[in-house]
Amino acid sequence: MTVNPAHDTLWPAPHASGAVAATVHVPGSKSVTNRALVLAALAAEPGWLRRPLRSRDTLLMAGALRALGVGIEEGVGPDGSGEAWRIIPSGLHGPATVDVGNAGTVMRFLPPVAALADGAIRFDGDPRSYERPLHGVIDALRVLGARIDDDGRGALPLTVHGGGALDGGPVEIDASSSSQFVSALLLSGPRFNQGVEVRHTGSALPSMPHIRMTVDMLRAVGAQVDTPESGGEPNVWRVTPGALLGRDLTVEPDLSNAQPFLAAALVTGGRVTIPDWPAHTTQPGDKLREIFTEMGGSCELTPQGLVFTGSGSIHGIDVDLSEVGELTPGIAAVAALADSPSTLRGVAHLRLHETDRLAALTKEINGLGGDVTETADGLHIRPRRLHGGVFHTYDDHRMATAGAVIGLAVEDVQIENVATTAKTLPDFPDLWTGMLGN
Ligand SMILES: O=C(O)C1=C[C@@H](OP(=O)(O)O)[C@@H](O)[C@H](O)C1
Ligand SMILES: C=C(OP(=O)(O)O)C(=O)O
Numbered sequence: 410m411t412v413n414p415a416h417d418t419l420w421p422a423p424h425a426s427g428a429v430a431a432t433v434h435v436p437g438s439k440s441v442t443n444r445a446l447v448l449a450a451l452a453a454e455p456g457w458l459r460r461p462l463r464s465r466d467t468l469l470m471a472g473a474l475r476a477l478g479v480g481i482e483e484g485v486g487p488d489g490s491g492e493a494w495r496i497i498p499s500g501l502h503g504p505a506t507v508d509v510g511n512a513g514t515v516m517r518f519l520p521p522v523a524a525l526a527d528g529a530i531r532f533d534g535d536p537r538s539y540e541r542p543l544h545g546v547i548d549a550l551r552v553l554g555a556r557i558d559d560d561g562r563g564a565l566p567l568t569v570h571g572g573g574a575l576d577g578g579p580v581e582i583d584a585s586s587s588s589q590f591v592s593a594l595l596l597s598g599p600r601f602n603q604g605v606e607v608r609h610t611g612s613a614l615p616s617m618p619h620i621r622m623t624v625d626m627l628r629a630v631g632a633q634v635d636t637p638e639s640g641g642e643p644n645v646w647r648v649t650p651g652a653l654l655g656r657d658l659t660v661e662p663d664l665s666n667a668q669p670f671l672a673a674a675l676v677t678g679g680r681v682t683i684p685d686w687p688a689h690t691t692q693p694g695d696k697l698r699e700i701f702t703e704m705g706g707s708c709e710l711t712p713q714g715l716v717f718t719g720s721g722s723i724h725g726i727d728v729d730l731s732e733v734g735e736l737t738p739g740i741a742a743v744a745a746l747a748d749s750p751s752t753l754r755g756v757a758h759l760r761l762h763e764t765d766r767l768a769a770l771t772k773e774i775n776g777l778g779g780d781v782t783e784t785a786d787g788l789h790i791r792p793r794r795l796h797g798g799v800f801h802t803y804d805d806h807r808m809a810t811a812g813a814v815i816g817l818a819v820e821d822v823q824i825e826n827v828a829t830t831a832k833t834l835p836d837f838p839d840l841w842t843g844m845l846g847n
Pocket of ligand 1: 439440441513514586587588589592615616619734735758
């Protein structure tokens with residue numbers, strides 16, 4: 410966790426003068442967009458992706474697939490409405506270089522795809538990407554028959570020497586540091602000669618909704634997947650080899666990116682509507698309906714979308730966030746403004762996210778006068794009267810949005826490098842000021 414001197418631009422976080430009342434159209438889900446791109450690239454026929462998220466992480470994914478030979482064209486969708494990508498699969502070829510940026514989905518989902526390509530595919534990324542765990546993918550791919558050159562740390566940079574096909578079969582991994590190891594192997598699994606059987610052998614597996622998202626999206630393109638939930642063994646997922654269908658998919662709004670806007674309703678005692686909130690979804694952000702209700706709000710799914718209303722009071726919470734780790738920064742921000750302490754548990758693996766999120770949240774909230782301590786697997790947050798100051802973001806989009814939430818209630822908070830929100834939500838500053846009616 411280092412303060413990046415190149416990012417000394419400060420964004421004065423708007424202070425809310427009253428209760429917010431707004432409708433916010435949140436762009437598409439990062440996790441759905443990047444899974445859909447991978448599955449469409451591996452399909453046996455072209456597909457459509459409507460309302461894809463266009464952000465750094467998804468443009469890196471699209472760029473990498475294009476570098477391997479996949480066609481991704483701008484279009485308007487088969488019914489003429491909305492923006493869309495048409496994805497035209499083709500033989501996957503190297504040599505190519507993939508820039509993963511700091512996108513977990515790109516660095517983990519694409520090495521298995523590269524193993525199916527023919528030629529050398531080099532993977533590189535931001536300095537932080539070298540520190541994020543990748544051993545589960547690298548070791549598993551070797552067991553499944555891939556040739557990979559790396560520096561032995563189980564991390565980037567590396568080169569996959571694709572042989573045009575991969576044996577596949579059974580493999581054991583420890584995915585306790587990232588659910589994306591499991592998702593990565595399952596997504597490409599139908600294209601391995603023997604499919605894949607992934608057995609997680611480590612301690613608790615985080616982010617289960619994201620694994621369910623992978624399984625649901627695989628099934629939607631015709632893959633056969635056996636899971637612990639469908640009567641299989643605990644911690645074992647099996648994907649049968651087979652061709653994948655091209656799909657016409659409209660991407661749901663990113664519910665984790667809806668979080669700061671819902672938090673704004675909670676913090677200001679206002680009301681925010683998020684159109685197109687799905688009635689059923691695997692996105693972890695759907696849990697916010699429950700979590701932010703417990704913290705003092707109320708919500709209703711209406712034909713206009715999710716209407717979330719703050720009561721004017723914010724309560725602390727004791728909650729296990731292991732399934733929904735990416736919501737932690739936004740919950741910590743609200744908890745710092747609550748009327749009672751909070752304990753956030755089950756998220757030790759956040760130390761290996763975009764930045765060490767537990768250390769970063771502790772340092773930055775305390776820098777504004779807060780009282781946060783790190784625990785082995787989370788945070789204790791005792792609300793204090795906060796004051797203004799610089800909120801550093803460590804190239805982490807969710808640190809930036811968490812700082813903006815605090816800025817609504819605390820005057821003179823300045824967010825360093827708010828542009829880092831471009832990782833998943835390039836429109837954040839405009840959406841935020843739009844919500845506040847500025
Ligand atoms: O598969 C995905 O799309 C994601 C899985 C989760 O990763 P971890 O299991 O590494 O936390 C989540 O935090 C990340 O934002 C997106
Ligand atoms: C952890 C996150 O991202 P990534 O996909 O890079 O792991 C996140 O978006 O909170």
